[in-house]
Structures are given as structure tokens and as C-alpha cells.
Amino acid sequence: xAARAAARAGAEVLLLDKRRELGVPVQCGEALSEEPLLDLGxxxxxxxxxxxxxxxxxxxPSGLEVSISEKKVVHGKVGFILDRKVFDKHLAMLAAKxxxxxxxxxxxxxxxxxxxxxAGVKASSFDGRMEVRAEVVxxxxxxxxxxxxxxxxxxxxxxxxxxxxxxxxMVGIDIKSPEVMEYYxxxxxxxxxxxxxxxxxxxxxxxxIGILGSRTQRxxxxxxxxxxxxxxxxxxxxxxEINGGGVPVGGPIPKTVKDxxxxxxxxxxxxxxxxxxxxxxxxxAGDIAGEVAAKAIASGDVSEKKLKExxxxxxxxxxxxxxxYLKAKEVLLSMSDEELDRLAKALQGVExxxxxxxxxxxxxMKVSPKLMWKLKGLM
Amino acid sequence: MNVDSKLCIGCGACxxxxxxxxxxxxxxxxxxxxxxxxxxICTKSCPVGAVTVERKL
Numbered sequence: 311x312a313a314r315a316a317a318r319a320g321a322e323v324l325l326l327d328k329r330r331e332l333g334v335p336v337q338c339g340e341a342l343s344e345e346p347l348l349d350l351g352x353x354x355x356x357x358x359x360x361x362x363x364x365x366x367x368x369x370x371p372s373g374l375e376v377s378i379s380e381k382k383v384v385h386g387k388v389g390f391i392l393d394r395k396v397f398d399k400h401l402a403m404l405a406a407k408x409x410x411x412x413x414x415x416x417x418x419x420x421x422x423x424x425x426x427x428x429a430g431v432k433a434s435s436f437d438g439r440m441e442v443r444a445e446v447v448x449x450x451x452x453x454x455x456x457x458x459x460x461x462x463x464x465x466x467x468x469x470x471x472x473x474x475x476x477x478x479x480m481v482g483i484d485i486k487s488p489e490v491m492e493y494y495x496x497x498x499x500x501x502x503x504x505x506x507x508x509x510x511x512x513x514x515x516x517x518x519i520g521i522l523g524s525r526t527q528r529x530x531x532x533x534x535x536x537x538x539x540x541x542x543x544x545x546x547x548x549x550x551e552i553n554g555g556g557v558p559v560g561g562p563i564p565k566t567v568k569d570x571x572x573x574x575x576x577x578x579x580x581x582x583x584x585x586x587x588x589x590x591x592x593x594x595a596g597d598i599a600g601e602v603a604a605k606a607i608a609s610g611d612v613s614e615k616k617l618k619e620x621x622x623x624x625x626x627x628x629x630x631x632x633x634x635y636l637k638a639k640e641v642l643l644s645m646s647d648e649e650l651d652r653l654a655k656a657l658q659g660v661e662x663x664x665x666x667x668x669x670x671x672x673x674x675m676k677v678s679p680k681l682m683w684k685l686k687g688l689m
Numbered sequence: 690m691n692v693d694s695k696l697c698i699g700c701g702a703c704x705x706x707x708x709x710x711x712x713x714x715x716x717x718x719x720x721x722x723x724x725x726x727x728x729x730i731c732t733k734s735c736p737v738g739a740v741t742v743e744r745k746l
Contacts, residue, residue, distance in 0.1 A: 337700055467705050528738070530737075531737045556701065
């Protein structure tokens with residue numbers, strides 16, 4: 311997205327990606343609402359949409375179900391389960407169409423420095439080693455976030471701020487409602503996270519699990535295997551792909567700009583801490599970063615002061631929202647299985663479309679005055 | 690830090706939690722450099738159980 315925006319704004323752009331095939335391996339649940347696509351002028355395309363969803367079902371530790379229609383949960387009208395293998399290539403194509411040079415299979419292994427000034431990157435590929443001089447480097451290198459670290463920004467995640475995630479892409483399974491995303495909670499099956507089933511049609515889904523690094527006793531994939539084995543509709547299916555990765559859930563880094571450098575996406579920890587979703591914010595931030603970088607280059611000033619416009623704009627657009635999700639995550643993490651069950655019980659039959667905030671608060675009050683207190687900051 | 694290359698999926702979760710920036714994630718491998726202190730934090734982040742550390746006792 312950054313490459314597309316920068317090229318569109320007139321900059322000379324080189325997009326480097328260590329992957330030889332963009333979008334592979336998938337490190338993502340692949341869920342995205344329609345809103346960011348519309349906002350960013352990307353027309354939803356059946357080539358990279360594997361499923362359409364419009365509702366969410368939350369399953370409490372004891373198995374109580376709470377159903378919410380998507381309108382109430384996310385801002386979009388509809389949600390998609392993407393095929394990132396095609397989607398990521400599509401985004402690269404959009405960047406290339408705007409004039410960006412795209413190089414895959416190219417591993418950036420250090421920053422190119424002029425004294426203390428960031429002057430580009432050093433990389434290696436099939437063509438050998440290369441040095442790229444650049445006025446602005448946009449670090450969109452994911453959860454590992456090495457570029458930022460090389461530049462002296464500490465992006466190391468604490469275990470309490472990472473969800474260790476494993477996912478099976480499964481076929482031949484029973485999906486009751488292909489339009490519903492399911493989230494399972496419980497400290498036994500998913501300590502400090504949740505298990506998801508994101509349908510890709512009636513017999514296919516992404517089945518994944520995220521476990522808080524500080525609470526895990528076993529690798530995420532072991533919990534995932536147990537979950538699949540405990541669900542007859544999944545157990546009979548086949549795993550056609552195994553995905554894994556870490557999701558940063560501690561909120562964005564305090565500063566995403568330095569002289570000649572912008573940090574975006576997972577690398578900047580621009581992730582919804584409650585759901586672990588990061589496609590939306592990464593795309594929006596990338597779009598802003600590209601535009602700001604191009605403008606700064608054109609003006610001949612690529613100092614931190616000038617590039618700060620990126621930080622201001624993305625924080626204005628999503629800063630408060632990400633903060634609220636972070637608080638909500640903390641409330642969720644502080645709840646015991648019993649509290650989650652009590653909450654689910656109180657929400658049985660509640661029509662989320664119609665319920666007022668006051669009535670919702672009454673429900674929370676009934677569940678636990680302590681919970682009410684915890685939620686205070688969110689309302 | 691030891692990485693079981695048969696299990697490792699190269700996702701980089703270990704590198705993202707490494708407090709001393711000692712883990713390199715390339716396309717087909719993950720490895721720790723000489724700065725690795727065997728602190729073991731990476732083992733907790735690995736989703737597939739590919740990372741182990743030998744405790745220096």
C-alpha cells in the first residue's frame with residue numbers, strides 16, 4: 311500500500327520483499343471488513359475473496375453462544391475471508407501499475423548509512439548483493455521489525471504482548487453457517503487468546519488459535535490439534551495448510567518516524583489488540599506513509615520533523631480506536647472463565663441491534679459490578 | 690537457541706520477542722547469532738515448538 315501511494319504521488323519507488331512468492335507463507339487469519347477496501351479504492355475481487363461473512367458467534371468456556379451481527383461489531387457492511395496468496399500479489403500489482411519497481415526474493419539485511427544518516431538499504435537476492443540509496447525507507451517488515459531495530463527503535467515484544475498463533479486451513483469439514491465467524495474462549499483451550507473458525511464456504515475454513523506468550527504452557531499448534539480433535543465437524547476434515555506466526559497485541563510503538571525512516575503495519579505494532587487483526591490498520595497506515603514520503607521527497611526535506619505528518623495522520627485516523635481495543639483486550643484477559651460464562655449467559659437472547667447502552671450496562675452490572683468497573687474506561 | 694529445521698516455519702515470532710536482537714529470519718531458516726544469551730523467551734513465542742534453548746548451568 312505504501313509503495314502504491316508513494317508511486318502515485320510521484321516518487322520513484324522500489325518495493326523489496328524477502329518472499330519469493332508474495333503472500334506466502336500465510337501468517338494471518340485472513341479476515342478483513344469491506345470498509346478499508348472501499349476507503350482505499352480497492353474493488354473487492356472474487357479472485358482473492360474466499361468467503362463472505364456478516365455475523366460473529368462468540369462461544370464461552372462452557373459452550374454458551376452469543377451471536378452478534380457484523381454491523382454491530384465492525385464498522386463495515388460485510389466482512390471477507392481473504393485468500394492472502396492472491397490478495398498480496400494483487401496489492402503488489404496495484405503498486406506496480408502506479409510505477410513502483412517490485413523485487414521479490416530480496417532480503418534486506420542491513421541499513422545503508424551515511425554516517426548517522428539512513429541512506430537506504432543493503433539487500434541480497436538471486437542477482438547477488440545490492441545497495442539501494444533512498445531518501446526515505448519505509449519499514450513494513452512485519453512482526454520481526456528488524457529495520458526499525460537497526461535504526462535504534464526498540465520494537466522487541468514482551469511475551470505479554472505477543473499472541474503466538476497457529477492455523478490450519480482445513481477442507482472437508484462441517485460449517486453450519488458460512489457467513490458466521492466463530493470465536494471460542496476459555497483458559498483451558500486458549501490461554502489468553504481465542505480460537506477462531508473463519509469459513510471459506512461450506513466445507514472449508516481457517517481454523518486457528520492465538521495464545522498469549524506469557525500464558526502458554528505448550529506450543530500453539532498443540533492447543534490447535536486438541537481443539538480440532540474435540541470438534542467432530544472439524545476432526546473428520548483434512549489439513550491442507552499449516553500457518554503460524556506472532557501477532558503484536560501491546561499497542562503501537564510510541565514513535566513510528568525517524569529522519570529518513572517510516573515504520574508501518576505489524577512492524578509499528580499497528581494492530582487491533584483485541585482481535586489481533588492488522589490488515590486494516592496496516593493498509594491505511596501504509597497508504598498514509600507512502601503519500602507522506604513522496605511529498606517529503608518532493609519538498610527536499612525528509613527529516614523526522616517533516617515525516618512526522620505520517621505519525622500525526624495515522625494516529626488521528628486510528629490511534630484512539632487502537633487504544634480502546636487495547637483496553638478491551640486487557641479487560642478480557644482479566645476475566646476468569648466463570649466471568650466469561652456469566653457474561654455469555656446474561657447476553658443470551660439480547661438483540662444487539664436494538665439494545666441501548668444503558669441496558670447493556672445493566673447487563674454487565676448483573677454479571678459483575680467488578681466487570682462494570684473494568685469496562686468503565688471503554689464506554 | 691536451537692531451531693529444529695524440520696518444524697520451523699520461518700514465521701519470525703521468536704525474533705520479534707528476542708530482547709537482544711540476535712535472531713535472523715531468512716526465507717528458509719532462522720538462526721541466532723553470537724549475541725544469543727539462551728534466555729529462552731523465544732521458546733514461549735514459537736507457535737510450532739521448533740525452538741529450544743540449552744540452559745547454561
